[in-house]
Amino acid sequence: MTTQDQSITPLSRRALLRMAAVLGAVGAAPALRAQLRSGDRVPERSELLIRGGYVLTMDASRGDLPGADVHVQDGRIVAVGQALRAQSATVIDARDMLVLPGLVETHWHIWTTMLRSLAGDVAERGYFPTSRGIGAFYTADDMYASGRLACAEAINSGITFVHDWCHNVRTPAYAEEAIQALRESGIRARFSYGTPTGQANDVPTDIADLSRLRESWAGRSDGDRLTLGLAWRGVGSEAARRDYAAARELGLPVSVHVNNFQTSAGGIAAIAEAGLLGPHVQLIHAIWSSADEVAAVAASGASLSLSPFTEMRIGFGFPMTGEYLAAGVPIGLSVDTPTLSGNADMFAIMKAIQNVENARARDEFKLTARRVLELATSGGARSMGLDASIGSLTPGKRADLILVDTRQLNLAVLTDPAHMLVEAAQPANVDTVVVDGRVLKREGRLVGVDVEALVDETRAALSGVRQRANWQ
Numbered sequence: 056m057t058t059q060d061q062s063i064t065p066l067s068r069r070a071l072l073r074m075a076a077v078l079g080a081v082g083a084a085p086a087l088r089a090q091l092r093s094g095d096r097v098p099e100r101s102e103l104l105i106r107g108g109y110v111l112t113m114d115a116s117r118g119d120l121p122g123a124d125v126h127v128q129d130g131r132i133v134a135v136g137q138a139l140r141a142q143s144a145t146v147i148d149a150r151d152m153l154v155l156p157g158l159v160e161t162h163w164h165i166w167t168t169m170l171r172s173l174a175g176d177v178a179e180r181g182y183f184p185t186s187r188g189i190g191a192f193y194t195a196d197d198m199y200a201s202g203r204l205a206c207a208e209a210i211n212s213g214i215t216f217v218h219d220w221c222h223n224v225r226t227p228a229y230a231e232e233a234i235q236a237l238r239e240s241g242i243r244a245r246f247s248y249g250t251p252t253g254q255a256n257d258v259p260t261d262i263a264d265l266s267r268l269r270e271s272w273a274g275r276s277d278g279d280r281l282t283l284g285l286a287w288r289g290v291g292s293e294a295a296r297r298d299y300a301a302a303r304e305l306g307l308p309v310s311v312h313v314n315n316f317q318t319s320a321g322g323i324a325a326i327a328e329a330g331l332l333g334p335h336v337q338l339i340h341a342i343w344s345s346a347d348e349v350a351a352v353a354a355s356g357a358s359l360s361l362s363p364f365t366e367m368r369i370g371f372g373f374p375m376t377g378e379y380l381a382a383g384v385p386i387g388l389s390v391d392t393p394t395l396s397g398n399a400d401m402f403a404i405m406k407a408i409q410n411v412e413n414a415r416a417r418d419e420f421k422l423t424a425r426r427v428l429e430l431a432t433s434g435g436a437r438s439m440g441l442d443a444s445i446g447s448l449t450p451g452k453r454a455d456l457i458l459v460d461t462r463q464l465n466l467a468v469l470t471d472p473a474h475m476l477v478e479a480a481q482p483a484n485v486d487t488v489v490v491d492g493r494v495l496k497r498e499g500r501l502v503g504v505d506v507e508a509l510v511d512e513t514r515a516a517l518s519g520v521r522q523r524a525n526w527q
């Protein structure tokens with residue numbers, strides 16, 4: 056799939072990538088681009104003793120543990136507490152650090168990441184024309200390039216789980232390349248399989264390919280690190296209803312955008328009437344929901360994914376966080392698309408969800424920082440159906456955690472840790488990221504990623520696809 060030629064030095068690789076950037080603009084052969092791909096490798100798992108941090112376990116029965124340690128072995132959290140002993144472990148000094156579960160992202164069109172901030176200022180250059188207009192010209196390699204950028208940015212920002220809502224699977228190779236980028240990055244992810252962007256709603260999803268992936272998933276998933284789902288189009292066509300039935304037969308969860316615009320209100324009611332709501336369903340946005348719809352979602356056990364920046368930037372409206380939380384619906388937070396959101400800053404997303412909800416309620420105390428932090432960790436994990444394995448620092452769970460450096464200027468005084476994380480923290484404060492027991496960021500730098508080469512590679516890919524799409 057990907058050439059992992061360790062004999063190419065970073066320096067010469069950069070030179071090669073510059074050449075690739077030039078070739079990419081005129082359409083280099085895929086084989087050549089494949090040769091020039093990164094040799095980045097996922098680091099090995101380590102036994103770790105993360106010592107002396109302020110540990111926010113996000114586990115209700117354990118709470119916060121100041122000056123505590125976390126012991127990680129074989130990709131799992133084996134102990135959390137004071138003065139732990141682990142003689143063979145690598146020690147990570149966590150003094151002056153907040154230690155918390157990795158941030159859980161719940162809906163991201165990862166293939167659009169390299170279209171960052173490309174949604175323009177006039178209707179024909181808005182988000183949908185832009186993503187569809189360029190997305191139709193993507194190659195399978197572009198899916199890989201965008202995926203590598205997205206995963207690197209996510210890990211750098213303290214996100215340890217992403218939900219790749221992939222609505223640009225133009226051939227089976229596109230899915231393979233998108234999955235390969237997730238796999239190589241070391242991040243934990245769900246890959247939800249969708250139709251090509253812009254495709255008519257009555258054309259079915261390639262269920263034969265989805266079935267093939269399902270059957271061979273064990274060879275791709277790195278244990279339980281990667282999971283599979285359906286990026287569903289809703290009940291608008293017979294083809295989409297058949298997709299849903301096929302996904303359920305394969306035992307896959309289903310995720311769907313609903314009630315984005317006022318004109319698409321009633322989407323949840325339609326799914327409920329078709330008998331298709333349930334705990335295996337994740338609803339996205341749900342901005343224009345009636346009280347009956349909120350109640351139907353709660354009764355069904357379905358979850359909700361909210362992306363405040365894209366919802367506001369595109370003019371859908373304000374997320375109904377308070378209504379859905381009051382009904383007991385599991386909520387996760389999401390990036391959606393950097394084409395609109397610009398970046399993948401989950402700290403800013405937490406702050407936005409709190410500020411918008413307090414503004415809607417005209418109430419300083421409507422949504423607390425602690426509650427928002429739950430949505431980005433344990434609540435997000437619950438909303439993805441993964442709370443048995445991630446979302447809190449609980450012995451037995453997978454070792455997905457981050458360290459946030461409180462000695463940087465924007466956090467320096469360190470008052471309430473939850474308030475600090477929601478209101479003050481930024482991706483640059485993320486010192487260390489561990490996913491599945493692998494250290495993917497350490498002392499503020501990504502491990503095993505040549506960032507300069509990655510930037511060159513992504514720019515070359517974007518330049519090529521913009522040229523093919525004639526989208527300048």
Ligand SMILES: [Zn+2]
Binds near residue numbers: 164312
């Ligand atoms: Zn979306």
